[in-house]
Amino acid sequence: MISAIANGLSNSTLANIAQNTTASVSIETTLKSIGRPGFILIDNDISPDTKKYAAAKEFLYQATCLAIYLALITPVFKKGAFALAKKHIFKNKPEFAKFKDANEYLDYYNLASKNILNRRATLIKDHSRNKFMHDGLREELTKNKTPEKYPLIKGTVELGSLIGSVLGLAILAPQISHHTIHPMLKLLGMEKKEKLQESVSENVASHKLDKEV
């Protein structure tokens, strides 16, 4: 049992995801979007209608965050950081000249993280036959047991993703979701119900007051 867990934990793909800002934030947000509404729904202390409303609101918030993150932040900041570093900040660093863009570098990095046999097997497949034919990158991947991973480029891409994640999830997404969640809840017919409940409770309260007066 423990050896099976140990083998699972040694998975290179999972380790790459864990060290990849975009992938880890996306997975975490997906888990939150499923887990948090789930916990709200299994809470027995809340009334069924409130549970449904709160769970839907939480799900929509997390889903909006994820959508904004994947659609806007990831491509802009990841690619932007690489381009900015290549053209301005680290223009004298030769490693940046070896890669066309962030995607090509990340493709290379993923292959470099695999063991040499898997790397060779991947590179002889049809879709990878013409990849990395420049700057000695293919030789590095096929002949070197531990190929150069260019940590400066990886760090630049990760820093870009990190800044994008912070701006996206802490500032932009809450603002956008604040304006989109209520119309979405209305479309689902939940906002109306809640408002109806509020008005009913208000009516009951005013009726009681009238009686007391």
Add this chain to the structure above:
Amino acid sequence: MSVNSTLEKICTSLGKNNKPTYVVMAIATVKGICRPLFTMMDKKENPDTKKYTAIREGLTEIIAIPVYWASGEIAGKLANVFAKPKNFMDKTLYKQYKNNMRTPEVVKAFEDAKVLAENNLPKMNKNLMFMGVCGAALFVIPALCSVAIKPIMSKIQKNNSKKSLDINTQQPVERPLNITYNPDFQKGENYKYLNSFYRGTNSGMKVGGV
């Protein structure tokens, strides 16, 4: 040190070792500053509600930052439990190794497993850290917030209400709802008389007066 060389150092170190805790802690820090700020800037909400919500949001993130860090680090440390040669070699061979049977096959299997365990340790560390962070986001932080925030908030509210009572208000005076008129009996020398009518001066013209 120039800005470029500092940035180069940061990027290189991030490229070599990007922990999953970095990004979640950064997000929580910025959220902890910005969310209360946005709440306080809302002009539609009343000041007390704004203050309450802002403190609550700030507290949530203050709790989240160390919990993310601790969950990641503690889960990462578990890698040492799993990264042992016995988890990477055949069970029968490991039993033989444990029983001091040092045949070349057993020794080679053990050495290979040892190298594998050492190589896999960093991967396991990162994977477990990531799992720790996910666990913190899903279970630990919501649970801790629900336990810790309510008493802190009620304490803050209690303090605020005490202060405002001392400065601005007095103890409320209870008045009876049904006020009944009690005729005022005054004691004279020989008899009691009812003082229930207006007793004005007995001079001048009066119409229908007493």
